[in-house]
Amino acid sequence: ATSSDDNDVVVIGGGPGGYVAAIKAAQLGLKTTCIEKRGTLGGTCLNVGCIPSKALLHSSHMYHEATHSFASHGVKFSSVEVDLPAMMGQKDKAVSNLTKGIEGLFKKNKVNYVKGYGKFVSPSEVSVDNVDGGNTVVKGKNIIIATGSDVKSLPGVTIDEERIVSSTGALALKEIPKRLVVIGAGYIGLEMGSVWGRLGSQVTVVEFAPDIVPTMDAEVRKQFQRALEKQKMKFMLKTKVVSVDTSGDTVKLTLEPSAGGDQTILEADVVLVSAGRVPFTAGLGLEKIGVETDKGGRILVNHKFATNVPGVYAIGDVIPGPMLAHKAEEDGVACVEFIAGKEGHVDYDMVPGVVYTHPEVAYVGKTEEQVKSLGIDYRVGKFPFMANSRAKAIDDAEGIVKILAEKETDKILGVHIMSPNAGELIHEAVLALQYGASSEDIARTCHAHPTMSEAVKEAAMATYDKPIHI
Ligand code: FAD
Numbered sequence: 001a002t003s004s005d006d007n008d009v010v011v012i013g014g015g016p017g018g019y020v021a022a023i024k025a026a027q028l029g030l031k032t033t034c035i036e037k038r039g040t041l042g043g044t045c046l047n048v049g050c051i052p053s054k055a056l057l058h059s060s061h062m063y064h065e066a067t068h069s070f071a072s073h074g075v076k077f078s079s080v081e082v083d084l085p086a087m088m089g090q091k092d093k094a095v096s097n098l099t100k101g102i103e104g105l106f107k108k109n110k111v112n113y114v115k116g117y118g119k120f121v122s123p124s125e126v127s128v129d130n131v132d133g134g135n136t137v138v139k140g141k142n143i144i145i146a147t148g149s150d151v152k153s154l155p156g157v158t159i160d161e162e163r164i165v166s167s168t169g170a171l172a173l174k175e176i177p178k179r180l181v182v183i184g185a186g187y188i189g190l191e192m193g194s195v196w197g198r199l200g201s202q203v204t205v206v207e208f209a210p211d212i213v214p215t216m217d218a219e220v221r222k223q224f225q226r227a228l229e230k231q232k233m234k235f236m237l238k239t240k241v242v243s244v245d246t247s248g249d250t251v252k253l254t255l256e257p258s259a260g261g262d263q264t265i266l267e268a269d270v271v272l273v274s275a276g277r278v279p280f281t282a283g284l285g286l287e288k289i290g291v292e293t294d295k296g297g298r299i300l301v302n303h304k305f306a307t308n309v310p311g312v313y314a315i316g317d318v319i320p321g322p323m324l325a326h327k328a329e330e331d332g333v334a335c336v337e338f339i340a341g342k343e344g345h346v347d348y349d350m351v352p353g354v355v356y357t358h359p360e361v362a363y364v365g366k367t368e369e370q371v372k373s374l375g376i377d378y379r380v381g382k383f384p385f386m387a388n389s390r391a392k393a394i395d396d397a398e399g400i401v402k403i404l405a406e407k408e409t410d411k412i413l414g415v416h417i418m419s420p421n422a423g424e425l426i427h428e429a430v431l432a433l434q435y436g437a438s439s440e441d442i443a444r445t446c447h448a449h450p451t452m453s454e455a456v457k458e459a460a461m462a463t464y465d466k467p468i469h470i
Contacts, residue, residue: 007033009339010126010140012118012284015043016325017316018146019102021332026109028340033112033138039131041102041113042095044148044317045325048168051098053191055091056171057356060198064358072395082199088172114138120285123309142311142339145291145299146332147284149277149317154183157244163251163270164244167192170272177201177270181253183241185212187355189274190228194357197233204234204266206241208258208275215353217367217416220402224361224418227398236266244271279318294320304344305335313339327351352430354423359399362426365414365433368404377407381439381462383455385419387470390450396420401459403429403439410438410464417456425453439463 009025011018014036022034040047066080106113116130118138126143128136151166153159161169170192176199182189185207197203205212212225212235225235238258245252253266279297286293292300292308299307299314306313315335316328327348334344352364371378381403391397399419405412415429432442442460447453458467 007031007112007138007140009033009142009144009336010035010138011144011146012126013043013146013148013316013318014038014041014102014113015146015148015316015328016045017148017318017328017332018043018144019106019332020329021144021146021315021336022111023105023109024333025336025339026111028336028342030336030340032110033114033140034106035114035116035118035126035128035138037115037117037131039115040096040099041106042099043146045328046095046099046102048171050325052091052095052171053167053188053195054356055094056087056195057191057358059087059090060195061358064198069395082176084174084176084199091171117283119283120289123289123311142313144305144332144335145281145284145307145312145314145318146316146328147280147318148328149323150280151273152276152278154241154273154275157183157241157271157273158246159273160246163246165270165272167272167274170196170270170274173270177268179204179250179268180270180272181206181251181266181268182272182274184273184275185209185235185237186274186276187213187353189272190233191356192272192274193233194228194231197231201270202232202234204236204268206236206239206253206255206266208238208240210238212237213355213361215363215367216355216361217363217402217414218369220361220363220400220416220418223400224355224357224359227359227418228357277317277323281318304338305331306338321348322351322353324351324353347434350430350434352426354426356423359396359418359420360422361416361418362422363414363416364426364430365412366404367414367416368402371404371413376413378404378413379407379410379439379463380404381459381464381467383459383462383467383470385452385455387458387467388450388452388455389469390452390454391419393450401425401455403442403456403459403463405439405463410440412437412439412442415456419452419455421452425456428453428456 008030009032011022011034025032116128118126126138180201182193182205193203242254251268315331317323330346337344354362385391385397385399402416404414439460447457461467
């Protein structure tokens, strides 16, 4: 066994939490090593999550536009077809360019990169089974666990990544399935369902709960579900998957109402299991050093991201909070700032959520249901994209901006946007919320014309006065 020099910081996991923490630590002058078992950096997000899904969402959207919208814009062609291997190739190229880019950033910032599976030997020592054989012991004064999450399995459903796939398999199907059944109506299921639906699959989403994406504002969610239904996505809510039979040519799912009742059979060519994600700490040796977790296996930390074991920290999907890449990155920066003796801060109420379908849905802060349940007096400002000139000009006007503001002070409590590019539009709202702005602050800020952002300004006007264009 070889032993590398002592580090100030050792990060286990090279995902958005871990690699960002490692780079930030090095930038703060700390001697840093990052351990990653996958062989490439970027974690779930870059390799099998955010990035490949957005690549396929864009490619499939282009095809859908070509077949559904080009003609009405006066663009005609004789035929259009999907070249799935080429589509997958463009996705793979994007992923490999980005993961290699992080290796470049490690070199630039002098982060030492060890490829292999790390396990705790003691609170300051990690034994690494190297990817290319052998073992390295990495020592550090501070160790950050950034081992992320994995797909949550369903009892009785075995993922083979061919006919019963996780999101990873759904990002690499070799053929367009005729019938795709998605189990779980969270954002991952809806995004992957959209990809294959646009390419021609009949998509049915089966969800145990009464609603899709439970973190969404109910009014926006209703409009969003309608938008997806218009795209021929079918929903079976309050429905539970009892068993999945793969013995025949097609997959047969036995379904039952969540509350119990008569069973029905649903046939599929491919089934996507997307019923959530669970923290990943297998083989890490948490028990050995006594790191505390909650019932769901999440590592418990204080506001400095410190676990109960001195010198051991945890960030990202492996701790409580929204399981999102940008949240993991914020955790990573704040955690190493604390280690470096500075202050760090992450407010989980200010973490935006985005569903990258078409239209997109993006939101930050509280939903109307949350505001009501807190007993806060509030006003609602809404503005539909049907009244937004840019959206009309490009004939892509399905959606709404909804702003919730405190009645007495006009302070913004939550912003919910459904529109093309909502994921980009949301950030003025995130900034406003972060700075404790009032709705009037947004309304009196000059917005360029013609832009979709003007709908945010008009919705802001509507909380305390009247919008101009409706
Ligand atoms: P991860 O990215 O999971 O990284 C952890 C890394 O640690 C992994 O690479 C793993 O190999 C490594 N590791 C684990 N154990 C060890 C060990 N013992 N030794 C060495 N290495 C180890 N989030 C968004 O914000 N936006 C999106 O659009 C989005 N889309 C998604 C789409 C899909 C299909 C999926 C599955 C997820 C998506 N997410 C998205 C969620 C996002 O990927 C995660 O929130 C994010 O990756 C969490 O970052 P992390 O660093 O905590 O963990």
